[in-house]
Amino acid sequence: MGHSIADIAKALGAEAAGDLSVVVTGAAEPASATADHLALAMDPKYADGIGKGSAVAALLWQGADWQALGLKAAIFAPRGRLAMAGLSRMLDAGPVIADGIHAMALVDPSAQIGEGAAIAPFVVIGAGVVIGPNARIASHVSIAEGARIGADALILQGARIGARVVIGDRFICQPGAVIGADGFSFVTPEKSGVEEIRETLGKRDGVTAQSWTRIHSLGAVSIGDDVEIGANACIDRGTIRDTAIGDGTKLDNLVHIGHNVQVGQDCLLCGQVGVAGSSRIGNRVVLAGQCGVNDNIFVGDDVIAGGATKIFTNAPAGRVLLGYPAVKMETHLEMQKALRRLPRWMKTASQGPDKT
Known part of the structure; x- marks a missing residue:
């Protein structure tokens, strides 16, 4: 069973734009998303993947130009992983155990x-x-x-x-x-x-x-x-x-x-x-x-x-x-820095003072 962009945005308490009647049946990484997937691109670094896939709707970062990305609809996630928690809960049917x-x-x-x-x-x-x-x-x-x-x-x-x-x-x-x-x-x-x-x-x-x-x-x-x-x-x-x-x-x-x-x-x-x-x-x-x-x-x-x-x-x-x-x-990081310097220090120390 699919979910409309409007329903997903409401469940996540998130803003949405475009054709909110678009229905998706699952979620996918942008490059592998099909037309019935919601592409997950909550960070600008994933934007290029949208053009490689065929999704028409995506979960995007706040302020993204969804139209420039060629999408029909978008949901905006101020905190991407929190939105993922709500989305995954909606899409997870859970194990099949008969009543x-x-x-x-x-x-x-x-x-x-x-x-x-x-x-x-x-x-x-x-x-x-x-x-x-x-x-x-x-x-x-x-x-x-x-x-x-x-x-x-x-x-x-x-x-x-x-x-x-x-x-x-x-x-x-x-x-x-x-x-x-x-x-x-x-x-x-x-x-x-x-x-x-x-x-x-x-x-x-x-x-x-x-x-x-x-x-x-x-x-x-x-x-x-x-x-x-x-x-x-x-x-x-x-x-x-x-x-x-x-x-x-x-x-x-x-x-x-x-x-x-x-x-x-x-x-x-x-x-x-x-x-x-x-x-x-x-x-x-x-x-x-x-x-x-x-x-x-x-x-x-x-x-x-x-x-x-x-x-x-x-x-x-x-x-x-x-x-x-x-x-x-912070102490551990300083200790590791000192440890990395140790071979160079030992090499210098083993040469001893210049006696010429």
Whole structure:
């Protein structure tokens, strides 16, 4: 089903010009757009691509001369990526899951399934589970006993929701995510080598054999509203208290949240981020890809950490971090500049003073 330029502009709260009755059925990059596509050119650098394609309508930057670009209609986006968010929401039909509970799904009689649910084949829902209205659950998902999931959930193929996990409304879970596995928690009868190294920062008096005893996870996972969990992400249950993810937080693919971790609201944790056990992450924290956070530390509100940053100690609110170990971003850049100068300095130093 198509959308008119007028309808799209209204949905985006954006200005439009030209023939607003033009209908588009999808969106495309300018050079590959056909006549039924909305060309996406929210920056002047993409303008040349419009002439290479055959779109008659485009999403353009504010103030663009749409007529000079040969278009019949245009929508103007003061903030391109924000307009993209609204447009993609309109055009995304989502997964096809038939209404109702499929005959090949296994739902415990004690589970409560809200109205409007769509549950695909090979889904397994355990005893005492409560799922809110309008849930969409794709094939091969398992939801263990006592879990509670709010309204309008979208849980995609192969996700695993563990026992007693509590999740808020409008939850999105990408394929293969695991929420509520046991935490990675072990102890030795005597002081372990790891404990010794933490105290001495590297010195060892001797090496003795040791074996690991498992600490079971009695807690669960609590997740707020409007949270999205990426593909193959893992959130471990707490040892005693719940591991917690705050409202509005988004986890990318392959993110790992350890046991007892507390993540605040509206955080963005990008691919391959790892947060070790019992750490606390404040609100609106952004951790770029492959960042690591040490156990038992606190990362303050509004911290931004660049890619592959390793945070070993508490990070104060608002700090911008980069590097291994993490330092202020401006400090890291100066360190890298000095490192690049080092070969030239060493060559100069090795020549010694002129003795002639």
